[in-house]
Amino acid sequence: MNAPYAGAPPPPGTAVRDTARDRVGIVMGHEGPHLQLRPLSGGREWDAEPGQVQPLTPAELLHARLAEVNERSRFRPG
Numbered sequence: 001m002n003a004p005y006a007g008a009p010p011p012p013g014t015a016v017r018d019t020a021r022d023r024v025g026i027v028m029g030h031e032g033p034h035l036q037l038r039p040l041s042g043g044r045e046w047d048a049e050p051g052q053v054q055p056l057t058p059a060e061l062l063h064a065r066l067a068e069v070n071e072r073s074r075f076r077p078g
Contacts, residue, residue, distance in 0.1 A: 017060070018052060031047070033049070040068055041072070
């Protein structure tokens with residue numbers, strides 16, 4: 001697992017884990033001292049503290065995306 005960001009916050013488009021909520025999201029922007037994160041597959045943004053987000057490795061990002069696809073496939077109407 002990666003260390004939280006120190007110094008400058010991650011730029012928009014960066015995939016991160018919000019350790020306070022144990023959620024993965026994409027940085028959409030910055031509002032005051034907070035980051036706005038959105039789930040990988042879209043949805044409602046939430047605020048996160050920059051010191052409580054960690055960058056995702058490529059393997060962690062792949063794992064998170066596969067977990068979302070698997071979750072959506074379980075609840076497919078049919």
